[in-house]
Amino acid sequence: MxxxxxxxxxxxxxxxxxxxxxxxxxxxxxxxxxxxxxxxxxxxxxxxxxxxxxxxxxxxxxxxxxxxxxxxxxxxxxxxxxxxxxxxxxxxxxxxxxxxxxxxxxxxxxxxxxxDWSYRHLLMRYHSATHFVLHALDRIYGQEEKLYLKGCYIYDESARLDYSNKFNPDLIPEVTKLTNDLIDRGEDIIMESDPSTKDISYWRYGDIIMPCGGTHVRSAKDIGVVNIRRKSHGKSLDRIYISLT
Ligand SMILES: [Zn+2]
CATH class of the missing domain: 2.40.30.130 (Elongation Factor Tu (Ef-tu); domain 3)
Structure with a gap:
């Protein structure tokens, strides 16, 4: 940066x-x-x-x-x-x-x-998709252990989440399924500002709430299908790659 x-x-x-x-x-x-x-x-x-x-x-x-x-x-x-x-x-x-x-x-x-609207719109789709993946990872893996997110990178061709956790690869298909099931509900994505300042916002989808200052699509219908890959990098880093089709 x-x-x-x-x-x-x-x-x-x-x-x-x-x-x-x-x-x-x-x-x-x-x-x-x-x-x-x-x-x-x-x-x-x-x-x-x-x-x-x-x-x-x-x-x-x-x-x-x-x-x-x-x-x-x-x-x-x-x-x-x-x-x-x-x-x-x-x-x-x-x-x-x-x-x-x-x-x-x-x-x-x-x-x-x-x-450049087509570029921004892709970034919005990827950013929204990333939130669903964050939530799904938390639901699937976060019950057993605390998850440590070390980095988040959102581009127009993919997104990546870096964790210092080691994820059981057998459960990645469950994360993918949960992510896409939530998106398939096709509900609106709501951005709400904090009462104290407009510079702090919350992303809301049904009862899922996350702090976020980014830009998002209005509806989960605009995201597409999410594909997730996990790549292990040594003893203390797992990377989750997100792509859209
Ligand atoms: Zn965000």
Whole structure:
């Protein structure tokens, strides 16, 4: 993950993240607040910055290709919920867009943002699929032992979960079945913001709730069929590969 150093970071207001309210919004207008070489900060954005394992969006700003999107560190928020564990979340963050060329913009200029929708939609399908797999792994293996998720990587062609647990390979077909049975219910996927801040959201499917700041499809019907593979990497790492057909 790249980090961008801005020379007036503290003066910039948090970026309005339009995908929180509507992950299906593909374009918007925004005002340029800061320009630094190939980096641009705007008042609002439809671009998802890399986080929670989901890679950054692709797209363009006034026709100039966006190469990467990252968040600056924000305020740390601790949420205490009795029903689910919520990781420490950074809120009020500034989103930095990196272009493929020096930014040809001036402060105050209005620009048009457009994301690569087919790419984002795939990421949304993969991110939603990943949540079902997380839940199924927990149901199948998590009764016997505590699961230790070490990493999560969501791309447009696959997703991967890294655990320091060793999973019994005989039970992987059960995980696959449970995942697809849940998806086959075809219910709506609901994203709810925490009452304290819009920057913390919960993914809900029936009675399954998970904290998540990513973008998701509206309905399980949009995901497709999930295939799962487990690969052992030494004594203390198992990788779960997720693909969609
Ligand atoms: Zn998530």
């Amino acid at each position: 790249a980090t961008f150093t801005l020379n007036n970071q503290s003066k910039l207001p948090p970026t309005q993240k339009l995908f929180i309210d509507d992950p299906y919004q593909t374009s918007c207008e925004a005002t340029v607040l800061h320009v630094q070489d190939d980096l641009v900060v705007l008042d609002q954005t439809v671009f998802y910055a890399e986080s929670g394992g989901q890679v950054a969006d692709r797209g363009s700003i006034d026709g100039v290709e966006v190469k990467d999107v990252q968040k600056q560190p924000g305020k740390l928020i601790y949420i205490n919920r009795p029903d689910i564990e919520v990781p420490v979340v950074q809120v009020d963050t500034v989103v930095v867009h990196q272009l493929t060329q020096p930014a040809p913009f001036e402060i105050g200029q209005k620009v048009r943002l457009e994301i």
